[in-house]
Amino acid sequence: MRSGSLVRRRQLARILRELRQKAGMTIETAAPLLDFSPSKLSRIENAHQGVDVHAVRSMMDVFGVGGERWGEIVELTREANAKGWWRAYGLDDQGYVPLEAEASAVRDYTVSHVPGLLQTPAYARALLASSLQRPSGTGLDRDVTVRMIRQERLTSPVEPLELLTVVEETALHRPVGGAAVMRAQLDHLAAAAALETVTLQVLPTEVGAHPGINGAFTVLSFDGLGEPDVGYVEHPVGSVHIEKSEHVERARLVFGHLRSVALSSPESVALVERVAAQL
Structure with missing residues (x-):
């Protein structure tokens, strides 16, 4: 729920x-x-x-x-x-997790890494540990656990979360955690793409310049709650929520364009499998 x-x-x-x-x-x-x-x-x-x-x-x-x-x-x-479930893990109500917990759909464009909702524990750990604000010990374990809990809604029989994601091809070639971790991550990515709740598209490098080239972003929708969509952008020193309707609409338009120039879902899975086979 x-x-x-x-x-x-x-x-x-x-x-x-x-x-x-x-x-x-x-x-x-x-x-x-x-x-x-x-x-x-x-x-x-x-x-x-x-x-x-x-x-x-x-x-x-x-x-x-x-x-x-x-x-x-x-x-x-x-x-x-x-109190939301995330409070038990030291998170407050102002960040991204509480928004996603209520969302019905997430449009996610990522540039340099696999989306958090599709990461394996080992990949997530390697990615989180690389931060300059690196959590240590329990903090890192906690953050990985939170990421895995978030993923449960993709397969929940009650109010599942729909994920539409466009991933830059660059992210498939970046060996986060080493070859073995990355191979397992790509295998997981291909398998997750088969879920009814997940639409995965890869934006090939050959596309060149495009409207999303300035960075990753997320748009969250809240069907049934009467709340407007919210944009979210994470950057090296923090994050920002985007609520102005014209800015959110612009983000939706950019995401739609990215989907139109990205590979289809079957083509994207085939590319993920080819990259995994080369590791």
């Missing part, structure tokens, strides 16, 4: 804002009735601050909400305040 308090909090914030507006109230008129400051109510409505069930019940009283809607919103509030 999908569970991610970050996305649920955003969903709850949007609903509470819509209920206030439907009640014909501004933030300035509603806040005193809730014993909130206008700034606090604004933070709640923008998902910058959490809110508990008691406060949400007060808000629904003030906004005139009742019936089945009441129970639905209370349940959503509990979900928004629940």
Whole structure:
């Protein structure tokens, strides 16, 4: 089951804002009735601050909400305040993992390595260990474990995650972890491409310049939750979430173009198998 308090909090914030507006109230008129400051109510409505069930019940009283809607919103509030599975591994609710945990589909373009959702444990370990911010001991074990847990949704019978990925051919030739690790990784990649939830395409080097040449990116979709797509870009010193609709739309367009010039899925698997055979 999908569970991610970050996305649920955003969903709850949007609903509470819509209920206030439907009640014909501004933030300035509603806040005193809730014993909130206008700034606090604004933070709640923008998902910058959490809110508990008691406060949400007060808000629904003030906004005139009742019936089945009441129970639905209370349940959503509990979900928004629940701790995601990643908390047990030292991760907070602000990074990529909570977003992916709620996503229905991920469009992932990678340049220099195999996508995290398709990595073997040995490949992931070698890749994570190469970081200049290298985790040591338990930290590295933890990060590899988190990556493997994320992959479980690709084969989950309940709310599975759909992965559409375009991988630069360069990533297939980079011997992360050495020849044996890389061969096992490529074999795993070819096998994973057969999953109903996975669409793998390789962008051959011969394509030359293309719209995605400036770097990797991810677009996450949240079907059924009423939330807009979110873009995500990781860079050497951190990461950034992209939420402006025009920027996310641009990312979707670029991804669509990359898919149009990449090899088909069968051609991509054949190339992966040829590279693996050469190791």
